[in-house]
Amino acid sequence: MRALTAAEIEARLLYRDGLVLVIDKPAGLPVHRPPRGGAKRRGASLEDSFAHLRFGLPRPPALAHRLDRDTSGCLALGRHRKALARLSELFRENAVEKTYWALAAGRPPEVEGRIELALGKAEERGAAPRMQVDATGLKAVTDYRLLAELDGLSWLEVKPLTGRTHQIRVHLAALGCPVLGDPLYGDKATGPKDGPLQLHARALVIPLRKGKPPVRVEAPPPPHLAERLPAAKR
Template identity: 35%
Template sequence: MPLLSMRKPLAAKKTIPQVRFIEISAEWAGQRLDNFLVRECKGVPKSHIYKAIRSGQVRVNKGRTKNEYRLQVGDLVRIPPMRMPDPEAAPVVPAAQFPIVFEDDYLLIINKPEGIAVHGGSGVAFGVIEQLRAARPEAKLLELGHRLDRDTSGLLIVAKRRKALVAIHDMFRQGHIDKYYQALVEGDWVNDKQHIKAPLLRWLTVSGERRVRVDPSGKAAHTIVRLLQRFGQYSLIEAELKTGRTHQIRVHLAHTGFAIVGDDKYGSDQVRADFAQRGFKRMFLHASRLIMPHPVTGERLHIHAPLPAAFNQAIQFLEKSH
């Protein structure tokens, strides 16, 4: 019987990361630099990517640039060596599917649950988009068409083709996508329809948390609010976004004295605690409707996501107690 060798097998040589240069084609023109790098450097923590941009290791046409720079056809992007994940390591992002409201070759529109971020970053290891990519490894492209706050549920647009992504971003900029939200607010809303026009300014708390406030030096913001149902101390309203500022609906409603129930940034702590004691532990804001032209075919789409069960249960409770 031959003796078994006690020598350890030679470890496979690991590929040493190299500087890469990528020339931007028409397919990727218009995409933000940071989003492009996240796609190119799969598995590299976003913090490493942003650090590489800030330090000048990432360059476009031999010059420094910023995260939000939009790539142009012919741009030459320098990508420095970055430690890639071990291909044999278990995936760190759990694959997940989400309720699909609409899907074709160009678009995927899901009904996002509350409590899940749309993407990783800022202390969040992963979000909806990373989980979708893990669940659909065969997909050539999956990119967010827009964003929802972590605690907001409802309709989220994901592009499956670069052509669709560019068109979606253009439509949002030009105001060709109508977004409607339902919210349960503190107070007895009386007006059937009301326009809220108040400029919004982003700022950071001492702890570095992002906040927004109404401020004359802020960006113009416009929300149309329609009354759906009254419960005395609370009201169900529909908010239509005419602009798309960060936390716009939340701040506009709080500014008018009708903060969203369960909002831990702009709402009442006491109201949130009262609802939590009854088992309603969420912010009551839901992206319920989208009206938009299809980004490729031009077909008029009317997309609807019903209220989540917990949202309906809270409404039923208020109806009985009112």
């Protein structure tokens, strides 16, 4: 996938003020450039387009958190060093409310619930990092709510209360409801043949300024997810 042009990334801008930008990240584009001195670079990243988002400031904005390459939706950027430090602190302390939409195979055991399963690194298979449920790993907590059932699939609202790598994908798979299109944690029925990963960062609520209302931002579902959701409930 190529880097976004100035017009393309500006069209994805969901929110802008003096401290923070929130953009609607497209699925299929990694957020980070490979580290210097690392493996040979492969393809474009979202960071390649940040220079188009300076809006008069001397430096481009920087990532305050991350989304997986194949996840779409709300991504927050700090516009300068002080803003980035504040945002990074909020994400590190899990003070930012994150809401995701997922289209998953099967149905969860309850209409709503909480998944509390610690996660650790799994044995590497290829280049993609993998996580697994591991009682000796890091604490991971995810709330979920069933929004609708769609021909053997579940439309879920998911809120991770911690920020572990691949947390939602591993937790939903452990619940028996792997995210559709997940090549790492799905099964033969939910793998790449079903198209893009059906996981979308729907909303962020950021308590950015003390004593003031939080920043609230929503990203519309991308076409590959929207086409499978009930139109009246989007």
